[in-house]
Amino acid sequence: MKPAVFDYVRAANKREALQQLTEHGEQARIIAGGQSLMAVLNMRLAQPKVLIDINQASDLHYLKVENNCLKVGAAVRQVELLDRTSLVDEVPLLAQAMPWIGHFQTRNRGTVCGSVAHADPSAEIPLCLVTLGGTVVLESLKGKRREVPAAEFFQGVLTTEKRPDEMVVEVQFPLREADVIYRFHEVAMRHGDFALVALAACIRQGEVDLGVGGVADRPTLRRLPLGAELKDSLNTLAWSLGAQDDVHASAPYRRQLVRELGQQLIEDNDHARAS
Amino acid sequence: MHVRADQRFPIQIELNGRQREGLAEPRMQLCDFLRHELGTTGVHVGCEHGVCGACTVLVDGVASRSCLMLAVQAHERRIDTVESLSRDNIMNDLQQAFSRHHALQCGFCTAGILMSCVEFLERVPSPDETQVRDMLSGHLCRCTGYTGMVRAVLEVAQQRQETLVENNNDV
Numbered sequence A: 001m002k003p004a005v006f007d008y009v010r011a012a013n014k015r016e017a018l019q020q021l022t023e024h025g026e027q028a029r030i031i032a033g034g035q036s037l038m039a040v041l042n043m044r045l046a047q048p049k050v051l052i053d054i055n056q057a058s059d060l061h062y063l064k065v066e067n068n069c070l071k072v073g074a075a076v077r078q079v080e081l082l083d084r085t086s087l088v089d090e091v092p093l094l095a096q097a098m099p100w101i102g103h104f105q106t107r108n109r110g111t112v113c114g115s116v117a118h119a120d121p122s123a124e125i126p127l128c129l130v131t132l133g134g135t136v137v138l139e140s141l142k143g144k145r146r147e148v149p150a151a152e153f154f155q156g157v158l159t160t161e162k163r164p165d166e167m168v169v170e171v172q173f174p175l176r177e178a179d180v181i182y183r184f185h186e187v188a189m190r191h192g193d194f195a196l197v198a199l200a201a202c203i204r205q206g207e208v209d210l211g212v213g214g215v216a217d218r219p220t221l222r223r224l225p226l227g228a229e230l231k232d233s234l235n236t237l238a239w240s241l242g243a244q245d246d247v248h249a250s251a252p253y254r255r256q257l258v259r260e261l262g263q264q265l266i267e268d269n270d271h272a273r274a275s
Numbered sequence B: 001m002h003v004r005a006d007q008r009f010p011i012q013i014e015l016n017g018r019q020r021e022g023l024a025e026p027r028m029q030l031c032d033f034l035r036h037e038l039g040t041t042g043v044h045v046g047c048e049h050g051v052c053g054a055c056t057v058l059v060d061g062v063a064s065r066s067c068l069m070l071a072v073q074a075h076e077r078r079i080d081t082v083e084s085l086s087r088d089n090i091m092n093d094l095q096q097a098f099s100r101h102h103a104l105q106c107g108f109c110t111a112g113i114l115m116s117c118v119e120f121l122e123r124v125p126s127p128d129e130t131q132v133r134d135m136l137s138g139h140l141c142r143c144t145g146y147t148g149m150v151r152a153v154l155e156v157a158q159q160r161q162e163t164l165v166e167n168n169n170d171v
């Protein structure tokens, strides 16, 4: 399991990375943390001609609060977000979800934007981004800078709105709103594995925005009523996601998780806190 | 920095405290470079897709999968492997605790786990069992069942804290 041959370019900054993307288009791939891409290369599921390394692009390495958003540049690693003590106040949903992503050793290198660009349907960061109504910022050398709502960015399994000459330069998470309760929970085969079902909730007065990962081909967001109707609407939601059987879990089990875990997460305060 | 696919690039790294150089083409994984070019065969290679953790080394002090990194990416960085732990053929406290607690049988997973423990104990000097198990979840061990490892790590953490207190009292 060794990668096929490719040229390696270490981009010193964003401009250099974008130049390479323009020059080589679909033949090129960005390598950020490599925690997904390297496995893909090792198994030769992808054979790019050029690999553009953005790990040293210092102008992509920033984390800042601006315009009511937490803005995360493309070179920021997952561990940096997890280590940010103010994250629980800024984006509490993300603070709850981060420890579920892989393992300490993979978060050490994996980036926040890389997880978004990769678009795995059960990944936690894309789920939080969609649930909070966040934004993905795309840039290319020739085109305009595009700010794409997360819900439009994710188009399917490992498929996004990004064009071959574009890169994800930044993702933006809306800051916490007052009077909203944020909760995250997931079920996986073992701790650190990809989620069978992951749920992210923004609970408001009388309604909840519930994001579901791991079931459909992309993170899916629905607004559900609280109270007596919740149970039925969770069932409808569970059936609407087109759950599939795979080696890890059956479709009925996934639907059951959406219903049960959903209700526990939204209504059973004690359970949510204990987990 | 641009390295052509067929070019063997002279890679300089600080390996276990010594300046080393070796040649690698872009597609060479860091784990293979460390084993085959520089001879640190303590780096074990299991799955080559990031799951088993056997290949874990420290990159600038941070525990990372060396099968998910290219050798060219390590150019001008500091790498520490399991070979850095013992001095003058004496195992360090962590290695001794692993031995004492039967935290290894075949030893295939051990080198990677030790390197994770090194960074982990720097970040979390007084961990509880849940934290240790969370850290170990990034590694697969087919032999031991992890219990001995948990005991070993907790014991070393406690010993180091005690030594720290004693040293402070001496001053």
Ligand SMILES: Cc1cc2nc3c(=O)[nH]c(=O)nc-3n(C[C@H](O)[C@H](O)[C@H](O)COP(=O)(O)OP(=O)(O)OC[C@H]3O[C@@H](n4cnc5c(N)ncnc54)[C@H](O)[C@@H]3O)c2cc1C
Binding pocket: A029, A030, A031, A032, A033, A034, A035, A036, A037, A038, A074, A100, A101, A102, A103, A106, A109, A110, A111, A112, A113, A114, A115, A117, A118, A120, A122, A123, A124, A125, A166, A167, A168, A169, A192, A193, A194, A195, B049, B050, B051
């Ligand atoms: C053992 C293991 C367990 C894991 N478990 C989880 C888990 O539970 N949940 C989870 O979400 N993830 C998990 N991951 C994946 C991990 O989170 C990755 O870090 C993440 O999916 C990709 O981020 P990266 O920075 O490593 O990107 P890379 O692997 O470098 O890149 C991934 C893809 O995105 C593209 N890309 C990266 N950055 C950009 C950019 N800025 N612009 C355009 N394209 C870009 C690359 O070209 C590539 O196609 C796991 C990984 C491992 C090895």
Ligand code: FES
Binding pocket: B044, B045, B046, B047, B048, B049, B050, B051, B052, B053, B054, B055, B056, B065, B066, B067, B068
């Ligand atoms: S060989 Fe690198 S994680 Fe298995």
Ligand code: FES
Binding pocket: B103, B104, B105, B106, B107, B108, B109, B110, B140, B141, B142, B143, B144
């Ligand atoms: S000791 Fe054999 S795999 Fe862990």
